[in-house]
Structure formats: structure tokens, C-alpha cells
Amino acid sequence: MDYNTEKQIVLQVAEEAAKEIRRYYFGDFMVTDKADGTPVTNADIAANRIIVDGLQKAFPEDGIISEELDDIAGGRTWYIDPIDGTKQFISHSDQFAIHIGLAEEEKPVFGLVYKPLTHEAYASQEDGAGRLYTINGGEGQSKLHLRKADDDLILITNTQFLRSGYGLKIIEELGRTFKNGCRIMTSGSQGLRMMKVAEGFADASIINMPNGCSTWDLCAPQAIVEAVGGYVAYLDGSAITYSGQRGLTQDFIVARSKELGINLCSVIKSVLAERK
Structure with a gap:
């Protein structure tokens, strides 16, 4: 199935969320502990709201499961982590990313992993491959390749x-x-x-x-x-x-x-x- 429409919308939504994340990253943010003891920031909450609102507007029949909000029931299901690597965000490392994944018939069928600080977006493709997009100073893309088998x-x-x-x-x-x-x-x-x-x-x-x-x-x-x-x-x-x-x-x-x-x-x- 072709998920090109989903990809284009998710890229746009992720960049909007990334702008908000960068605003907190280079400014001030608050950290609190969730019930399970893991940290959450107001950047997580703000980015999550942007992503959820964008997906609900574009795909109102779909369900959404997100780390920072209660579940939303629907047909296909989106799985969202606004900041995968919150501890790294808090320590001002660049090793964190936005996750937006789509599952259909219990299988992951589309995924986007977006690095807010470098504007790099990894995405699965409608041609059954994967791409790395650079959304900074003009769009560019390169095809992802697995490492060849070796002796190490x-x-x-x-x-x-x-x-x-x-x-x-x-x-x-x-x-x-x-x-x-x-x-x-x-x-x-x-x-x-x-x-x-x-x-x-x-x-x-x-x-x-x-x-x-x-x-x-x-x-x-x-x-x-x-x-x-x-x-x-x-x-x-x-x-x-x-x-x-x-x-x-x-x-x-x-x-x-x-x-x-x-x-x-x-x-x-x-x-x-x-x-x-």
C-alpha cells in the first residue's frame, strides 16, 4: 500500500513539533517525574499536542497511542513518542528524536524518526525502502542501506x-x-x-x-x-x-x-x- 500521503503530512507535523522542541531546548524547560519515575518535560507535552492535533485533523478515523496522553480509539493506530530520549534532551545531548509510527492489522506499516536539532528525518517509503531526509536549507534525501555481512x-x-x-x-x-x-x-x-x-x-x-x-x-x-x-x-x-x-x-x-x-x-x- 502507498503511504506517501501519510509521509508528507507526518513530515510537516514533525517539523512543527521540532520547532517547539528547539524553542524549549535552547531556552528554558521544566522537568517533572511521572508516576513510573521517568522524567517528562513541558517540551514533551507541547510537542505531543502538536503531533496529536495534526494527526487527528488529517486522519480523524485513526486511533492514537501516545506516551503523554490517554489513548484515542480508532481504526489504524498511530504510536507517538514526542521525545524518545527525554533524559538526553534534559542533558542537552542531541541523541533524542520524535517517533511517529503507524500500525495496521497489528503490523508497523509506516515510520518516521526525526532529529529536531539536525533536521534529519528517517522514513519508511512507499517503494518498500527507507530514506534519510535533510529538512534544513533545502530538502535532500538519501537511500538507507544495511551493512554488508563481514567477519566482525x-x-x-x-x-x-x-x-x-x-x-x-x-x-x-x-x-x-x-x-x-x-x-x-x-x-x-x-x-x-x-x-x-x-x-x-x-x-x-x-x-x-x-x-x-x-x-x-x-x-x-x-x-x-x-x-x-x-x-x-x-x-x-x-x-x-x-x-x-x-x-x-x-x-x-x-x-x-x-x-x-x-x-x-x-x-x-x-x-x-x-x-x-
């Missing part, structure tokens, strides 16, 4: 994974599995980690999220990774589905290919089994 593994993760005992054990095992070892990259934002796989800078992403992952964290980047031929699934190999829920039930893997993803899952499960 480039793994992108988060600091929680590196600090965990089992994370280091998994890295050790992966280092023995690949002829030239395992190299590590880190990023604070779930979506931007996955975009490194979609861009071909990393082979896979494994993370540790003590509080679990939410659907708005994953829907948009999953659509993009899968559009370029990558693999996203639960560790047991089952598909990640979007049926209107807010949280995901298991840990998951992101990889440049299904074969690599299955091999990584085998290593991870063997290490986790030793810990029991």
Missing part, C-alpha cells in the same frame, strides 16, 4: 546493557563467535540506535531496559528497519504485534538480517540460561 560484528547498545553482568558476558560470547570480534557503539535513544542499523553503521542492537519497552518507542523505527530489509523480533523469534497495547511483553532483537538476528538470539538465550 558492530553492536549498538545502551549503557545499562554494558553495566549489566550478563551484557558483558553476551559481548564476550559474541567476540568469540565472530572472526574479528565484536565492536561496541552506544546511543541514548532507542530509535536512533535502530537507525544506525538501518543506515548500515551497525549490524545489530541489543539493549537493556529495566522498565521494559513501550510500543511508541518501537513502532516507528521498526517500520523503517524492516523497510530496508532488517529484522526486528522478540528473542524467541515471535513477531512483535501492535494491537493497541502500550507496553511490550518481552525483550527483542534488531539486526541487519533474520539469519544474524536468530544467531544473536541463540547466544543471548544461552547466556541468560546460565544465569538461572
